[in-house]
Amino acid sequence: MSTAKVKRCVGKYELGRTIGEGTFAKVRFARNSKTGDAVAIKILDKEKVLKNKMVEQIKREIATMKLIKHPNVVRLYEVMGSKTKIFLVLEFVKGGELFDKIVNHGRLREDEARKYFQQLINAVDYCHSRGVYHRDLKPENLLLDENGNLKVSDFGLSALSLQVRADGLLHTTCGTPNYVAPEVLNDKGYDGTTSDLWSCGVILFVLLAGYLPFEDDNVINLYKKISDAEFSCPAWLSSDAKRLIKRILDPNPITRITIPELLEDAWFKKGYKPPIFNENCDTNLDDIDAVFKDSEEHHVTEKKEEQPAALNAFDLISMSKGLKLGSLFDREQEFKRETRFSSKSSANEIMSKIEEAAKPLGFEVQKKNYKMRLENMKAGRKGNLNIATEVFQVAPSLHMVEVRKAKGDTLEFHKFYKNLSTSLKDVVWKSEED
Template structure:
């Protein structure tokens, strides 16, 4: 039976549910012939086709068939029926590396060194096959029963033939806190160099227990990423700091290569005995900086395939809203005082800007400036605290999905909140897919 039963394609016996997402479920399963344990991702064909994700599914299948490495989750086979697509994959029982960090606060340099070596080995292999992952993060790194790392989730990967004539990739994708600055700039990027950057962020998170680039808003975080504005914690060894500054170089042309990473002293020899004892972050620090950020997810599972199903969640575009480090403002700012609001849209940027202009006209507001995806909107009268103004910035997540951030820059906060809730939200309903960060989510159907 295709769903809700115990047998799939007369070959696999379904077991417990490992996770579920918008387009299907992931089950533990057993091969009836070999008795081998596997994980089966079941995707609903109708839903996949409805939202135009068939090309992404094909790319993921092609990519996973290209890469066969001990530190990469293995795809055994792909099957399909009239209603479902089945990914039969290696079952990785140790869970996500993310969960390990969340549980312990941070890892020792020795432990991080082991995982980083395995990560670089897997990524180097992918690049040798012309495959660029583009979404490397602790949630997509699994651990097997022997604590060995396995790279998973190739749903956002790209192949070398995806490059344009300039030899670069141009699709902006990935998880905001882990993406390279050149991906944000949308001028084209080298898939290998952007993956190296993400590996550097992962390494930092493993040893620090929190993200290197943080801000109270997405724009602030992006600004720090583009400047390479981060600091290593005091417990990092000198050799590790030296390597991280070379990896997290905002200039891709001078960023260290994988070959040079392999030749670095820290990569070859590790931190040494002086860092073998775990130097934990004080719990207060870990709680205020790392733990809430890492814990703010809707899933708690032990298998990699839950995330691919939620990555394309149309309800709140979970690739952004539920990813670690997307928005830290909720940790420090009460909801009533927050000056920014965000929503996702499936409309092109031009349509979003046009709608914003219409809304401004309807509400008797003035559009002051449109530049680089930023629309500045201003009131026409003095308020209780000067003239109200807010900036609306549009971020391209994929060619068909945009994140829109609206942030008050001047005027009275209460006046802005009233305008936002009573007037702006209702008038934007035609372009809004989902509002972010609200208890009710302000979902548009």
């Protein structure tokens, strides 16, 4: 490989690895080349936005999100546009997902779960007061900062096709089935406030129990359990916690507990500290209109990479917990939806080995530069499992390979990774200590 590397830049930001992926957007780690500050950049396809006539609606959503400056909501700093894409520059939260904490360590103690739930309700209540609804609340969308404080991601951005009809209700069925409120599933319209609160109730149950209240491999049976609120609390929960969960997971949105009532609940109020923050600092909204203008003067410049992305010390630190670089090449792989390994093989050899290992497992392979997309043609519990891989250069003779679940079930990804790692024994580099 040539030693000259071309990084991909968007305006003043140098783009790094992909840290999240959805149906309509991708999120990449980036840093401000002028200040060195870490950010996350969400990339949307402008053609899809224009095709669905969502411009004015998205402008309103983004303007509202820029005005939201709550300590428990991921901040939206600025918006940029190119000829084909929209870039949302977001706060980078380095502590990982709450989901990983649960699956790796099991259920939380009531006092710890209560703290996260209080922060979640603070964020949800604040955003609702400004007419912003999430509609896809789940542990995977709850991040933790380096101090262990909860940050809700994608608030107002996860459902950009938000539509309120003349009856004042939303009518788009969306979200993750296990966390979705019954009224969302029956397609008769729903209130974003009460449906978000239901999802918060499911999250609270998961935090305290370590498993989902509603689960079934058959989607019809799952929907029936949700519609009937057919669940039971584990015996180890306190009576106050059980009582609150049942008031939140009330299948009737009219009688379901409201947030003002929740704030007065005995279990919720224990150790409660209202958030203290300043939301009156100036916010510039000029960049939102500029994003959708066709003139070149309003477009940011994009430079594309042609070689494996090189990782410097800044990138390595961003990928590890705090400043502990020892956790970079993960030894504990279980239940993660993103994992990495190091290799002294060439980038091309690594790519070939992954392709050879994936195809017998039923995956179709797409390659571009030093990135690969693997798609299992057989649908699993949550649709087709999609895997994204990328090769990074750490040093001339050392590469790091990231393997990430882009779509599908986390446990199926874990099973895939075990099979893959068996096939790649000759490629993976281990130190003498390992």
